[in-house]
Amino acid sequence: MRFVDRVDELGALFGLAERGSGVPVYLYGPEGCGKTRLLREFARRLSGREGYLVVYIDALEERDPGRAIYGSEELRRLLVEAARGASGSLGAVLAYAVTRVLAGVEKRLVRGKHVVVVVDDVARPIGLDSVEAYVKSLLRLLEYDLAEKEPASALLVASTSEGLSLERLRRHPTWLGLRLLWGMPRDGFEELASILGAPSRDAVEEAWELTGGNPRALIQIATIYQWSTEAWLHDLDISVVVPVLARIRAEGLLEELHTLLEDPDAAVTRASPRLQRLVRLLTEHNLFIYKAATTLAGKPLPPSPEQGIGEYYAWQLPAYRTLLQERLQAKK
Numbered sequence: 097m098r099f100v101d102r103v104d105e106l107g108a109l110f111g112l113a114e115r116g117s118g119v120p121v122y123l124y125g126p127e128g129c130g131k132t133r134l135l136r137e138f139a140r141r142l143s144g145r146e147g148y149l150v151v152y153i154d155a156l157e158e159r160d161p162g163r164a165i166y167g168s169e170e171l172r173r174l175l176v177e178a179a180r181g182a183s184g185s186l187g188a189v190l191a192y193a194v195t196r197v198l199a200g201v202e203k204r205l206v207r208g209k210h211v212v213v214v215v216d217d218v219a220r221p222i223g224l225d226s227v228e229a230y231v232k233s234l235l236r237l238l239e240y241d242l243a244e245k246e247p248a249s250a251l252l253v254a255s256t257s258e259g260l261s262l263e264r265l266r267r268h269p270t271w272l273g274l275r276l277l278w279g280m281p282r283d284g285f286e287e288l289a290s291i292l293g294a295p296s297r298d299a300v301e302e303a304w305e306l307t308g309g310n311p312r313a314l315i316q317i318a319t320i321y322q323w324s325t326e327a328w329l330h331d332l333d334i335s336v337v338v339p340v341l342a343r344i345r346a347e348g349l350l351e352e353l354h355t356l357l358e359d360p361d362a363a364v365t366r367a368s369p370r371l372q373r374l375v376r377l378l379t380e381h382n383l384f385i386y387k388a389a390t391t392l393a394g395k396p397l398p399p400s401p402e403q404g405i406g407e408y409y410a411w412q413l414p415a416y417r418t419l420l421q422e423r424l425q426a427k428k
C-alpha cells in the first residue's frame with residue numbers, strides 16, 4: 097500500500113538528518129502506530145541522496161539479511177560482513193555491530209557525509225536490561241567515535257513500542273531525545289481508509305473512534321474483518337481484554353481500573369502504589385502508554401478524553417477502554 101501522510105514527521109526527520117541530533121533520538125509509540133513504515137520510508141528516501149550515508153536495521157528480524165538491513169551499499173556490506181558468523185538473532189547482532197563498525201570505519205567513508213542510522217524495534221531483541229547500555233553506546237558513538245571522523249552531521253534513531261523501556265531511560269535524560277509517534281492524523285487516516293475501500297463515511301468514523309488513528313488496527317478492520325468493527329471488537333475482547341481483565345482481578349486492582357478508565361492521568365494525579373502496579377501491568381500488555389513526550393512533529397499530542405488520551409497517559413487504542421468498560425458494567 098502506498099505511503100500516506102506523515103508530512104510533518106518526515107520533515108522533522110529530514111531536518112534532523114541534515115543538522116545532526118547531538119544525542120540519539122528514541123522514538124516510541126503504540127504498537128502498530130506506524131513507526132516502522134515511517135522510518136523505512138525516511139531511510140529509503142534518504143539513501144538515494146548525494147552526500148548521505150544511511151543504514152536501516154530491523155532489530156527484530158531473526159535471520160534474513162535482505163530484511164534486516166538496507167541502505168548505503170558500502171556501509172551495508174561492512175555490517176553484513178561484521179555480523180557473519182555471529183550467533184543469535186541477526187537483527188540484534190546488527191544493532192550492536194553498527195556501533196562497532198561505525199567506530200572503526202575508515203575516515204574517508206564518513207568525512208563530510210550526513211550519517212543516518214536507524215535501529216527499529218530495538219528494545220525487545222536486545223532485552224530491557226540492556227536498553228540503557230545500548231543507548232549509551234549510541235551516545236558514545238555520536239559524541240566521540242563518529243565525531244572524530246568529521247561527518248557533516250550524524251543522526252542515530254532507535255525505536256520501540258516497549259513502554260517499559262522508558263522506565264529505564266527516564267533516569268538518563270541527557271543521553272537521548274525522547275520523541276513520541278502516535279497514529280495517523282484524521283486526514284491521513286481517511287486517506288488510508290479510502291485506499292482500503294471503506295464502504296461509507298460512517299464506517300470510517302466508527303473506525304476512527306475505535307482505533308484513534310492506528311493504521312495497523314485500521315488495516316485489520318478493513319482486511320481480515322471486511323469493515324465489521326463488531327467482529328474486530330469481539331476478537332480483541334476475547335484475545336486481549338478477557339485475559340488481561342482476569343489478571344487485573346487476580347491482582348485485586350479492579351477499583352484502580354475504574355479510576356484509569358475514567359481518567360488515564362489518574363496514574364499521575366492520583367498516584368498510589370496500587371495504581372502504579374496497574375499502570376505497569378497495562379503497559380506491559382501494551383494497552384496503556386506514557387504519552388507526554390513531544391511528538392516527532394514537534395507538538396504535544398493533545399488530550400482527548402473521548403479517546404482515552406490524557407495529558408500524560410493514554411489507552412493505546414480507544415477500543416481497549418470501551419471493551420473494558422463494557423465488561424466492568426456487565427460484571428463479566
Ligand SMILES: Nc1ncnc2c1ncn2[C@@H]1O[C@H](COP(=O)(O)OP(=O)(O)OP(=O)(O)O)[C@@H](O)[C@H]1O
Pocket residue numbers: 097098099100101102125126127128129130131132133134217256257288311312315
Ligand atoms: N503512513 C502510512 N501509510 C501507509 N501505511 C502505513 C503508514 N503507516 C503505517 N502503515 C501501515 O500500518 C501497519 C503498521 O505500521 P508499522 O508496522 O509501521 O507499525 P509499528 O509502529 O512499527 O508497529 P510495531 O510497534 O508493532 O512495530 C503496516 O502495515 C504499515 O504498512
Ligand SMILES: [Mg+2]
Pocket residue numbers: 131132133216217
Ligand atoms: Mg515496527
